[in-house]
Amino acid sequence: MLKVRGFANPDVARAFANIVWLGLERVTQIAVAIVISGVLARYFGPDVFGKWQYANTLLLVLAPLTWVCGAEILVPTIVARPPAQLGTVIGSAFALRLSVSALALVLTWAGIAAGATDPLVGAMLAGLAVTMLFREPFIGVINAWLQSMTFSRPQLLTSMVTAIAKAALVWLLVRAAAGPARFGWLWALESVAIGAVLLAYYRHRHGGRLGWHVDRGLFRHFATAGTVFWLGLICMYLFLKLDRLMLERAISFADLGRYSAAQQLNENWIALALMLAQTIAPAFVYRVQDVAQLRRNMWRLFGLTALLMLAGALVLDLLAGFIISHVFGPGYEEATSIFRWAVWLSVPAGIEAIGNLVVLKYQAKFVLLAKWLLALAVAFAVNLGAIARFGAYGALLGLAAGYLAAASVNFYYLRFRLRP
Incomplete structure (x- = not known):
């Protein structure tokens, strides 16, 4: 068990320990994702792997x-309310999320049944979509x-264990020569397992009972509060997956599989920028009240992030052939060139992630929504022309343009909010 020594303030010690566990969980998830992608890419082949990646893309667009x-x-609601009201707060949020998630799942299955997707893509998505029923209502609420106690270790530890178990089950299904559609149900099983463990932990901490109740007023408040942030997140995830959504109409599933293989690795690399931002945000951004100091911190963070992303992108560019061949195997050679270009997207992505910290610090929800709406519109416009002319490389141009648009909004807001 990790213990943090040397901190006189127990809140600081608890926060630091939480960050350590968050880092361990993210590294584990990234490593497991790369291993699973490599195993499935070799087992499926580029065409079926492209369909698998497209099914995951649809899930990540629907999940928000x-x-x-x-x-x-x-x-903040949990923190502000007295402990006696915890069951009402949790129960009201759970009821709202469960109803919305169940509706999203039913609509997804209805779309699959109606033939809205390729049959194999739909069969894969049918299992993957079940995760929506457990991720937010059970895992998200608990x-x-x-988080309200700055004690995310139970959830993070459970996620790490189940991720490793999922990787083992993927290997077993591959050895058993299972059909591609069956693999999506492993993700559903993982979400059920995490939800069950966290639910049991919550009951254990509350004397063996849940004590959840629904308050209609609180239910309505939760349904309307944060709507702007919610819409902003939907736009952000649609932007991040727009390249694959539009490429599916322009290239074969085999080529989409090679593109997705390169982007899978690149997105895990970009996730490190988000980890960096989450780790340093409390000390260097959120807790800093002096505007001049915050402005200095932001420029230093921009410089540090740019250097780290540039150095990492350079190394990955040089090792692209080695990485692609060893992770995905034969049949994915064309992904090497795409990966070499894609890794440089980490520079604007990292800078955007750092700039976004000030937007979140001041809860500028309309700035967040406007930013991702602009990024989505710019990427869509660029993709319309660039994909037809450059294929998969055109989609990278769309992503680059979208990231630059989002970063520009961040810089404009920083100039406005942190002006001397």
Whole structure:
């Protein structure tokens, strides 16, 4: 068990320990994701792997629809209410998220049944979509309670264990020559397992009972509060997956599989920028009240992030052939060139992530929504012309243009909010 020594303030020690566990969980998830992608890419081949990646893209576009009453609303509410009202707060948020998630799942299955997707893509998505029913209602709500205590270790530890178990089950299904559609149900099983463990932990901490109740007023408040943030997150995730959504109409699933292989690795690399931002945000941004000091901190963070992303992108560019061949195997050679270009997207992505910290610090929800709406519109416009002319490389141009648009909004807001 990790213990933090040398901190006189127990709140600081608890926050530091939380950050350590968050880092361990993220590294584990990234490593497991790369291993699983490599195993499935070799087993499926480029064509089926492209369909698998497209099914995951559809899930990641649909999942934000269930993020109503996000942590930015639920966590402060839990902290502000007396402990006696915890069951009412949790119960009301759970009822809202469960109803929205169930509706999203039913609509997804209805779309699959109606033939809205390729049959194999639909069969894969049918299992993957079940995660929506457990991620936000069970895992998300209980995790918000844990965050309110700055004690996310139970959720993070459970996620690490189940991720490793999922990787083992993927390997077993590959050895058993299972059909591609069966793999999506492993993700559903993982979400059920995490939800069950966290639910049991919550009951254990509350004397063996949940004590959840629904308050109609609180239910309505949760349904409306944070709507702007919610819409902003939907636009952000749609922007991040727009390249694959538009490429599916322009290239074969085999080429989409190679593109997705490169982007899978690149997105895990970009996730490090987000980890960096989450780790340094409390000390260097959120807790700093002096505008001049915050402005100095931001420019230093921009410089540090740019240097780290540039150095990392350079190394990955040089090792692209080695990485692609060893992770994905034969049949994915064309992904090497795409990966070499894609890794440089980490520079604007990292800078955007740092700039976004000030937007979140001051809860500038309309800035967040406007930013991702602009990024989405710019990426869509660039993709329309660039994909037809350059194929997969055109989609990278769309992503680059979108990131630059988002970063520009951040810089404009920083100039306005942190002016001397």
